[in-house]
Amino acid sequence: MTSLSTPLPFDPSRKPSLRKRFFSRPMDTVISLIGLSIAAWVLWHLLTWAVLNAVWTSPDGTSDVCRDIKGACWAVINTRWRLILFGLFPYEEQWRSTLACLAIVIVAILSCVPKFWTAPRLGLLWIAGFATFYTLMAGGVFGLKATAPSDWGGLTLTVFIYAAGMLIGMPTAIALALMRRSDLPLIAKTTGLFIDTIRSLPLITILFTAALVFPLALPQMLIGDKIWRVIIGFALFFAAYEAENIRSGIQALPAGQEEAARALGLTYWQRTTRVILPQAFRNALPPTINQFVISFKETSLIVIIGFFEVMASGKAAYGSGDWAFAWVEVYVFVAMIYFVFVFSLSRYGAYLERRLRVGKH
Amino acid sequence: MLSIFASRKARRFVAQAAFLAVIVLVIGGAVYQARQNIAAQGMTSGFEFLTRATGFDIGFKLIDYTPYSSYGRLIVVGLLNTLFLGILGIILANVVGLIIAILRTARNETLNILGTVYIEIFRNIPMILQAVFWYALLTQLPPPKQALQGFGLFLSSRGLYLPGLNVTGGSAAVFFLCLFVALIALTIFATSRRFSRVPAARRGLIRWAIAAIGCGLGAVALYLGRIPDTSLLSLPELRGFNIRDGIRVSPEFVALLVAMAIYGGAYIAEIIRAGFLSVGKGQVEAAQSLGLTPWQVFSRVRLPLAFRAVLPTLINQYVWLFKATTLGIAVGYTDFFAVISVSINQAGQTLELIGILMLGFLVINNSIAFVLNRVNKAIALKGNQLRS
Numbered sequence: 001m002t003s004l005s006t007p008l009p010f011d012p013s014r015k016p017s018l019r020k021r022f023f024s025r026p027m028d029t030v031i032s033l034i035g036l037s038i039a040a041w042v043l044w045h046l047l048t049w050a051v052l053n054a055v056w057t058s059p060d061g062t063s064d065v066c067r068d069i070k071g072a073c074w075a076v077i078n079t080r081w082r083l084i085l086f087g088l089f090p091y092e093e094q095w096r097s098t099l100a101c102l103a104i105v106i107v108a109i110l111s112c113v114p115k116f117w118t119a120p121r122l123g124l125l126w127i128a129g130f131a132t133f134y135t136l137m138a139g140g141v142f143g144l145k146a147t148a149p150s151d152w153g154g155l156t157l158t159v160f161i162y163a164a165g166m167l168i169g170m171p172t173a174i175a176l177a178l179m180r181r182s183d184l185p186l187i188a189k190t191t192g193l194f195i196d197t198i199r200s201l202p203l204i205t206i207l208f209t210a211a212l213v214f215p216l217a218l219p220q221m222l223i224g225d226k227i228w229r230v231i232i233g234f235a236l237f238f239a240a241y242e243a244e245n246i247r248s249g250i251q252a253l254p255a256g257q258e259e260a261a262r263a264l265g266l267t268y269w270q271r272t273t274r275v276i277l278p279q280a281f282r283n284a285l286p287p288t289i290n291q292f293v294i295s296f297k298e299t300s301l302i303v304i305i306g307f308f309e310v311m312a313s314g315k316a317a318y319g320s321g322d323w324a325f326a327w328v329e330v331y332v333f334v335a336m337i338y339f340v341f342v343f344s345l346s347r348y349g350a351y352l353e354r355r356l357r358v359g360k361h
Numbered sequence: 362m363l364s365i366f367a368s369r370k371a372r373r374f375v376a377q378a379a380f381l382a383v384i385v386l387v388i389g390g391a392v393y394q395a396r397q398n399i400a401a402q403g404m405t406s407g408f409e410f411l412t413r414a415t416g417f418d419i420g421f422k423l424i425d426y427t428p429y430s431s432y433g434r435l436i437v438v439g440l441l442n443t444l445f446l447g448i449l450g451i452i453l454a455n456v457v458g459l460i461i462a463i464l465r466t467a468r469n470e471t472l473n474i475l476g477t478v479y480i481e482i483f484r485n486i487p488m489i490l491q492a493v494f495w496y497a498l499l500t501q502l503p504p505p506k507q508a509l510q511g512f513g514l515f516l517s518s519r520g521l522y523l524p525g526l527n528v529t530g531g532s533a534a535v536f537f538l539c540l541f542v543a544l545i546a547l548t549i550f551a552t553s554r555r556f557s558r559v560p561a562a563r564r565g566l567i568r569w570a571i572a573a574i575g576c577g578l579g580a581v582a583l584y585l586g587r588i589p590d591t592s593l594l595s596l597p598e599l600r601g602f603n604i605r606d607g608i609r610v611s612p613e614f615v616a617l618l619v620a621m622a623i624y625g626g627a628y629i630a631e632i633i634r635a636g637f638l639s640v641g642k643g644q645v646e647a648a649q650s651l652g653l654t655p656w657q658v659f660s661r662v663r664l665p666l667a668f669r670a671v672l673p674t675l676i677n678q679y680v681w682l683f684k685a686t687t688l689g690i691a692v693g694y695t696d697f698f699a700v701i702s703v704s705i706n707q708a709g710q711t712l713e714l715i716g717i718l719m720l721g722f723l724v725i726n727n728s729i730a731f732v733l734n735r736v737n738k739a740i741a742l743k744g745n746q747l748r749s
Contacts, residue, residue, distance in 0.1 A: 028469050035471035186377040190384065197719075200726040202684035204698060205718055212705065213715050216398050217391040297487040304489075304690055311490055327501075331494045335486045342485040 062322065076326040077333050080317035084333065087153015087308045093145060097156045100136040103129050104163050112348055119273075126167055133163065149227045153308035155337060161231055161309070162299045166292065169235035173242035178272065180247055198240035204301050206233045211305045230302060238295050245291060249284030250276060285356060289349030293342055300338075310334055395712060410708045411436075417707065419695040421611050424530070432704055439700030440721060446614065446696060447683040450621030454682060457626025462633035476630070484627040488620055489688050496616035496692040515597050521615050522597035525608035532586020536579040543575025548736070613694035617686070625682045632674050636667030669742050676733040680726050697721055 053071025057078050058064075066073035077084075086097045107129030116122055137156065140146035152160060179191040198206065210233030215223050223229075257279065261271040281288075303312045314334040318327045399406055411433040418428050423441045426434060464476035483491070500518055502509070508517035515522035547568060550556050559567065597608075640663050648662040668675075689696035695703075701718045705711050 031469050032471040035469075035475055039471075039475065184373055184377050184380075187380050190380070197723065200680070200730075201719060201722050202687040202698070204687045204690075205715075205722065208698075208702070209715055209719075212711055216711060217395040219390075219394055297485075300487040300489050301688075311487075311493070315493075327497050331490065331497070335490055335494075338487055338490065339482075339485045343481065346485065 066326065072329050072332075073326045074329060076318060076323045076329050080323070080330075081333075083154065083317050084310060084313050084330070085155045087157060087313050088151060089153060089156065090145070090147065090151070093139075093147065096136045096139070096144065097152075097154075100133040101156055101159050103132040103136070104159050119277075126163075130163055130167055133160065149225060154313040155310045157307060158299050158309045161227075161234060161302060161307075162296055164231045165234040165238055165295065165299075167235075168232065169238035169242060169295075172235060172239035173246060174277070176239055176243035177246040177250065180243065181250060195240045195243055198237060199244070203234075203237050203298055204304055206237050207301060207305050209233065227307070230305065230307070234295075234299070234302075237298075238291065242288060242291050245284045245287040246277075246280055248287075249280035249282075252283045253279055282356065286349060286353045289345065289352065293346050293349065296342055296345065297338065310337060399712075404709055406710070406713065408713055410710050410713075413708070415704075415707065417703075419700070419703075420693065421614055421695050432708060435700055435704065436697075436717060439695055439697040442689075442695055442700075443686050443697040444725070446617060446621075446689065446694070447686045450618055450625065450686065451679050451682050453618060453622035454625030454629050457622050458629025458633055461626060461630035462637060465630065465634050466637045480627045480630060483623050484631075486624075488624040488685055489691050491624055492616055492620035492688050492692055495619045496612060499612035499616055518612070519609070520612050521610040523608045523610060524596045529586040529588060532582045535582040535586070539575050539579035539582060543571055546571050546575070611694075613689070613692045616692050617689055617694055620688070621682060621685060625678070625685070628678055628681075629675065632671050632678060633667060635674075636671035637663060639670045640666045666742070669740055672733070672737045672740070676730060676737065679733065680729055683726060683729060684722070 048071065050072050053069060054074050055065050055069055055071065056074050058066070058075035065075055082091070082094060086094045089097050107125055110116055111122055111125055116125055135141060136144070137152060137160065138147065138149070149160075176191055176195060179187050180195060182188045182191075207230055210229045211226055214229050253276065257275055258271060261275040266274070300309065300311050302309055308316075311334055314330045318324060318330045323330075396406075412431050414429050415432055415435050416428050419426065419435070419438065421442055422438050423445060424438060426438050461476050461479055464472045465480070467473060467476075499520075502516060502518045505515070505517045505519055508515040508522075510516070514524075550567065550571065556564075644662055644666060645658060648658045653661065686696050687698040690699040690702060693699075698718065701714050705714050708714070
């Protein structure tokens with residue numbers, strides 16, 4: 001009688017044993033031990049610095065508790081976190097900043113749910129989220145005190161510029177991609193030149209141009225606030241890169257798709273919105289998520305043209321004499337904020353990529 | 362009247378004409394408005410300011426520059442700084458990237474984990490934050506009197522001190538030019554079809570000859586250009602409260618270089634890793650069965666195949682890294698962008714200076730892409746070599 005539980009001869013889903021993975025040959029054992037001991041040494045020092053010897057709170061709000069300590073002085077975060085997260089937003093109104101950021105985060109999480117993956121739903125979701133954010137932050141209605149965008153700061157400003165840039169950039173990217181593929185040579189060539197020019201310039205030069213040159217070349221009524229010009233510059237930069245992602249997604253489609261749609265008598269708009277773009281987006285999803293990740297990191301560049309975003313507010317948090325020695329802690333905190341956002345987004349991208357690959361086998 | 366829209370040809374013509382008209386209107390309107398605004402603010406336009414003296418000094422320069430130098434020279438200084446930082450940064454990022462990629466594709470899982478941790482940490486934090494962090498770290502180092510030292514190097518709050526040579530700047534430039542020309546000659550010799558009929562035995566000889574001539578000419582240039590009454594080698598040493606001799610590399614430059622190497626290295630590592638994974642198993646097995654040593658399998662089979670497979674992606678990454686030199690302004694390094702930004706503040710010629718800035722980046726980035734794409738075409742794998 002044969003047992004039904006005979007193990008398969010080779011099961012790719014089963015991982016080889018720990019011994020095989022780390023210590024299969026003498027040389028491997030040596031390398032593993034060296035690597036592990038280096039890792040252990042670094043981890044131990046990190047642990048003693050960040051946790052065991054750290055000072056977490058400062059009862060009187062001054063930096064005296066951190067004199068002569070060997071570990072991290074997290075008290076600086078404890079006293080200054082409001083400055084880092086909210087900038088100079090009025091203290092008693094900071095709950096609005098919190099809610100506004102929360103709204104964007106919730107919208108971002110919701111748009112990861114496949115149920116929302118149609119253009120009208122995603123669009124509505126993001127416009128609603130952004131409107132909530134803007135109403136909460138700008139105020140002036142529902143009895144909220146009005147605050148100008150120039151008073152916004154910290155993480156809230158970063159989130160605002162990012163969300164607004166993506167919201168404007170995505171439709172622009174689709175338009176640019178379609179224009180570059182247009183069969184009217186003049187439109188296709190001009191758009192191509194525009195996209196390639198923007199792509200070969202550094203983002204900071206574009207932001208700088210938006211902040212400084214646009215006011216010179218625009219009539220008075222179109223100049224608007226500096227922050228909006230910078231957001232449009234940011235959105236254009238994103239759109240130029242994203243347009244190329246979408247275009248390569250379109251080009252990866254078999255020609256038969258477009259031809260079949262044409263043969264059915266669909267008009268250009270029907271072909272594009274019902275046949276081409278839905279499939280192109282599926283192809284372009286991995287590079288698009290990657291572009292979202294890169295763009296979030298690039299929002300930090302606005303510090304150079306004088307905005308008080310999360311890095312600048314971090315600098316202000318340790319910059320005022322009293323806490324000047326605690327710069328490492330502040331930078332680690334800001335880096336962790338970025339890390340949480342960027343890492344979760346890129347993990348989600350990797351998950352999506354695996355999910356999409358399943359359908360192809 | 363409306364019947365002309367019935368013709369497809371006419372419709373296309375009208376659409377393009379309308380598009381052109383909109384573009385001309387937008388650009389024309391912007392130019393008109395800019396002229397009006399400039400006239401209203403009483404500013405002059407034109408490029409005469411390039412010959413005016415700047416009146417301020419800057420921190421990092423590769424060629425002579427004083428407050429009496431012109432704006433034109435200032436811009437050249439900035440361009441050279443950007444090129445210098447960009448080239449060194451890309452080379453270092455490649456080295457870091459290759460090491461991490463080897464760790465990530467190694468058979469030993471400990472090394473894989475270490476490589477992954479490196480990438481996940483440094484790729485997910487903005488480069489500007491890293492640059493500012495390294496800069497803060499470097500400026501918080503002990504003063505020259507208590508500088509960290511070893512291997513003839515000094516690391517203090519005033520920067521990094523390297524051993525150097527007592528030679529004039531011009532001869533050093535000639536030296537690097539000789540090396541560069543020799544490198545180009547070697548590349549041409551290796552890739553051009555004209556030399557492909559040279560027998561293999563003589564190829565090695567010719568290669569050595571080119572390298573020797575390049576190095577020899579460079580050495581002669583260095584020897585001729587030495588500063589009289591000094592020893593050729595200039596070692597940094599502590600004298601009084603400061604470090605004398607040697608080459609001082611400013612903390613701004615070191616911070617940016619480290620940030621470029623670490624952040625760019627993390628991206629390049631992932632690209633090279635993808636290249637290693639694309640090399641077919643059969644290629645490696647064939648090489649092993651021919652009796653090649655592990656090092657030969659790596660350097661003669663896996664690395665060249667991987668490099669060729671990912672060169673197009675690498676080119677994009679190089680262009681991206683080159684653009685990242687503009688972060689110099691965040692730590693006070695006088696790169697091309699920082700120089701333009703200062704000039705706009707001082708001279709006020711916003712439009713002209715922004716034009717120079719954009720033109721500069723367009724020319725540099727497109728030439729990087731052009732040259733490397735030619736290299737890519739020359740060494741790209743023909744046929745189906747990449748299949749396993």
